[in-house]
Amino acid sequence: MQRYSGFGLLKHSFSHHENWQRMWRTPTPKPVYDVIIVGGGGHGLATAYYLAKEFGVRNVAVIEKGWLGGGNTARNTTIVRSNYLWDESAQLYEHAMKLWEGLSQDLNYNVMFSQRGVFNLGHTLQDMRDIERRVSANRLNGIDGEVLNAKQVEELIPYLDCSKNTRYPVMGASLQRRGGVARHDAVAWGYARAADALGVDLIQQTEVIGFRKENGAVIGVETNRGFIGGKRVGVVTAGNSGHMAKLAGFRLPLESHPLQALVSEPIKPIIDSVIMSNQVHGYISQSDKGDLVIGAGIDGYNGYGQRGSYPTIEHTLQAIVEMFPVLSRVRMNRQWGGIVDTTPDACPIIAKTPVPNLFFNCGWGTGGFKATPGSGHVFAASLAKGEMHPLAKAFSIERFHNGALIDEHGAAGVAH
Amino acid sequence: MLHIFCPHCGELRSEEEFHAKGQAHIPRPLDPNACTDEEWGNYLFFRDNPRGLHHELWIHAAGCRQYFNVTRHTVTYEILETYKIGEKPGVTEASVAAKKAVAQGVTA
Ligand SMILES: Cc1cc2nc3c(=O)[nH]c(=O)nc-3n(C[C@H](O)[C@H](O)[C@H](O)COP(=O)(O)OP(=O)(O)OC[C@H]3O[C@@H](n4cnc5c(N)ncnc54)[C@H](O)[C@@H]3O)c2cc1C
Ligand SMILES: [Zn+2]
Numbered sequence: 295m296q297r298y299s300g301f302g303l304l305k306h307s308f309s310h311h312e313n314w315q316r317m318w319r320t321p322t323p324k325p326v327y328d329v330i331i332v333g334g335g336g337h338g339l340a341t342a343y344y345l346a347k348e349f350g351v352r353n354v355a356v357i358e359k360g361w362l363g364g365g366n367t368a369r370n371t372t373i374v375r376s377n378y379l380w381d382e383s384a385q386l387y388e389h390a391m392k393l394w395e396g397l398s399q400d401l402n403y404n405v406m407f408s409q410r411g412v413f414n415l416g417h418t419l420q421d422m423r424d425i426e427r428r429v430s431a432n433r434l435n436g437i438d439g440e441v442l443n444a445k446q447v448e449e450l451i452p453y454l455d456c457s458k459n460t461r462y463p464v465m466g467a468s469l470q471r472r473g474g475v476a477r478h479d480a481v482a483w484g485y486a487r488a489a490d491a492l493g494v495d496l497i498q499q500t501e502v503i504g505f506r507k508e509n510g511a512v513i514g515v516e517t518n519r520g521f522i523g524g525k526r527v528g529v530v531t532a533g534n535s536g537h538m539a540k541l542a543g544f545r546l547p548l549e550s551h552p553l554q555a556l557v558s559e560p561i562k563p564i565i566d567s568v569i570m571s572n573q574v575h576g577y578i579s580q581s582d583k584g585d586l587v588i589g590a591g592i593d594g595y596n597g598y599g600q601r602g603s604y605p606t607i608e609h610t611l612q613a614i615v616e617m618f619p620v621l622s623r624v625r626m627n628r629q630w631g632g633i634v635d636t637t638p639d640a641c642p643i644i645a646k647t648p649v650p651n652l653f654f655n656c657g658w659g660t661g662g663f664k665a666t667p668g669s670g671h672v673f674a675a676s677l678a679k680g681e682m683h684p685l686a687k688a689f690s691i692e693r694f695h696n697g698a699l700i701d702e703h704g705a706a707g708v709a710h
Numbered sequence: 711m712l713h714i715f716c717p718h719c720g721e722l723r724s725e726e727e728f729h730a731k732g733q734a735h736i737p738r739p740l741d742p743n744a745c746t747d748e749e750w751g752n753y754l755f756f757r758d759n760p761r762g763l764h765h766e767l768w769i770h771a772a773g774c775r776q777y778f779n780v781t782r783h784t785v786t787y788e789i790l791e792t793y794k795i796g797e798k799p800g801v802t803e804a805s806v807a808a809k810k811a812v813a814q815g816v817t818a
Contacts, residue, residue, distance in 0.1 A: 318776050460759045536759035547755040549732070550784075595730035598761045598785045605726045695751035 295491035297402050317483060318490035323497055326523030328357045331517055331530060332502045332538065334358030335368040336478070336663065337655060338530035339496075340670020341484035341677065343401075346492035348671070349678035354494045355524070356486075357517065359501035363482025366532045367663065369600075369632035371577065371589040373499050373568050374664040375412045375473030377432045377439050382688040382700050383641055384435045389685055392670025397667055403484030406582070410567050412473030413442075413451065416619075417462040417573040423511030425468045425498075426676055432470075437495050439471045441563055453620050462615060475568060475587075481666055488688060494708050497522075504524055505542045511650035528653045528677050533598065533633025535656035543650045546656070547694045548635045550619075551592040553660055554602035554610070556629040557620075569617070574615030587623065588614055592634060592660060602631035634659045639699040644673055644686040653677055654691075714768070715792050718776045722816055727772040733757045734767040734779045763806065765799050768792075 295572055296302065296315045306314060325636045329345055331338045334356045347349040356362075374394060376387035394534035398404050415439045416422040422441075429439035449457040454462045490496055505527070514523035529538050536548040548696040560583050570577035577589045589611035593603045607629060636659040637643060655673045658665060672683035682690070712725040739745050739753055758764065760790045764784050769777050781790045790801040 510720060534761075537761050540760075543751075546759075547757070549757055549759050593730075594786050595766065595782070596732075596764055597761060599787055603725060694755040695747045697747075697751075700814050 295402075295487065318496050321495040322496065323355060323500075323519070323522045324353075324494065326514070327495070327527070328525050330354075330522060330524030330527045331356045331516060332366070332527065333497065333530040333532065333534075334362045334482075334486070334498065335365045335530065335532060336363060336482050336485065337658070337664040337669045337673070339363070339489060339529075340666050341528060341655070341673045342490070342494045342496075342529060342670075343485045343489040344671045344674035345678060346489055346494050349510075349674055351678050352493040353675075354489075355501050355522065356489070356494060356496050357502055357522065358496070358498045359513065359649075361498055362486050362496060363479055366632040366634060367478055367482050367629055367666075369555065370478055370663045371579070371587050372413060372475045372478050372663055373473070373577065373579070373589075373661075374476055375470050375568075376437055376664070377412075377414075377428060377468065377470045377473070377530075378702055379428050380700050380702060381433055383702050384432060384437055385673060386668055386672070386685050386689070387665055388435065388437050389671065390665045393667035393671060396478065397476075397481075397484070401488045403480060403487060405480045405484050405504065405609040407474065407476040409472050409474040410579075411469055411471045412568040413447065413467045413469050413570065415447070415467045415569065415571040415573070416465050417571065418465070420572055422466050425466065429468050438470055438472050440471070440622075442467045442469055450566065451569060453618055454569065455617060455619055462616070472647070475569065475581075476663075478663065481663075485670070486584070503541070504632040505649070505652065507649065511522040512652040526651050526653065526671060526677050526680070528655060530655045530673070532656065532658065532662070533635050534570040535635050535654060539647070539654065542647065542649050542652055546643065546654070546691065547638055548643075548657055549596050550598055550633050550635050551595070552597045552599065552602040552631040553592045553627060553634045554590040554606055554631045556588050556590070556607065556610070556626050557581070558588070558624045559627050561586070561624060564620075565617055565618075569616060571613065574611055574613040574616050576617060577613055578618070586621065588626075592636070598633055600631050634646070635658070638694065639703040640647060641700040642669070642689050643691055644669065644676070644682070644689040645691050646682065647691065696699075712787065712789065714780070714789060716773060716776075717768045717778050717792050717794050718770065718774045723770070723773055727770060729769050729771045731767040731769055731777070734765045763790070763801065763803050765802075 342356045376391040378384045382507045389591040416425045447467045499519045502515045506514045541548040565580040568579040637657040644655045672686045675683040713722045
């Protein structure tokens, strides 16, 4: 792998940037791998990278039905934060946050991680109580957080309507200064390039259509290009995970819903942080290109068509204009949907399954981008050892039978 | 925008008047105290999540405020039928498969 550097950029400029190395190979599948990852989104690619880099498992394939990072990884609004309420989730997301903080160096790829601060606005007394509780819990877990009053919010976000005239006046906010955004595509590409350099086979345009079992245990996957053997198989297919579980012969407590986002035409810098509101239900940031990046809520019904419903777009823009009346005339450029796999407690499932040698990492729903490095890391550790990583243990499937749910609806409600 | 036929109102109305309430036809355990943790967890949390036909419960929230059932395709979002609580769906995976087989038999 050619390392990227400032000097490299200079050197390649002499040959008009025509001689850059390809970022990864296009290998033909081997007959058998130590680990097969199904799903080449950020989580799958990160899993493959950490397997090869940290756990010495290099005979690994990532099998992707479309193109790398073309699922929710490419469709999300890229908010990264770790201010979750409960210990189990806070520790998992904070594990990811620590990896984010060194990720560009680690991957030798600029993932444009920008810790510009994430605000969660409060509009009611109950919101403010929840914010105080969550920030206190965060601080006890060693995660940064501040509670701001309305005046402080007004000073930090000048264009936000903090007047008393709005329908739901802003009463305050929580602020996690280490939170922010990253470039979604770069995360997928950076992990893919680094994993490929360590020998991982990235197999695109190949759909897994079944699991082959021997004595009840998985021994590989059936694909539209034939059988590929795998000693362990990790499924990381986001919105399609319920369907994959069905193919493997068991049920997961997942429901797949469309979730939409939209971006505006590029405008001058106006929003330099990430602002989210559960109450009016909208969230917004601005990309370096100048587009406003706006996230909606999920459609109420189950769906696999990667598009969303019109009323949802309308409600979202109503919320944004309520928060930022100054944006009422900005035109939207593009709108799209991704399929998110929601769980009853808004927490992921990172677990062994009833089928030996088959592991699932799913249920990230509306908010898994921020967890990409941490999710990949703990899942890689679990696949390498055949035992769940300590940070993953609480995210078992059994919790839906023994009642040990990790209810993050409060912290994760809108929140992505 | 979906247009949904409310079987109570007898009218096609726009999606915004309705709320989806998840999978239909889930029987409540007759004796909850006799359920194992497994059965109770399945009842509370495990839902069908098909890529294809789905029978689901909807409410005409901003209309007659009554519940009814919908058979909908979760990829095309086509609504194949709506029917009242207590009624059985007319369109199912099995009925669609049977129809297909007949059609293929005729054309083959
Ligand atoms: C509109 C929107 C906004 C969001 N905003 C945020 C946010 O601000 N912050 C945040 O943290 N999270 C956000 N999320 C959630 C986040 O995008 C996801 O949780 C995360 O990207 C999931 O990553 P993944 O790698 O698991 O899934 P994906 O990127 O979806 O990857 C799964 C891959 O599996 C492949 N696949 C599926 N079935 C098969 C098969 N049978 N065979 C082979 N391959 C298969 C798919 O093609 C896909 O590439 C948002 C999501 C959406 C849709
Ligand atoms: Zn009605």
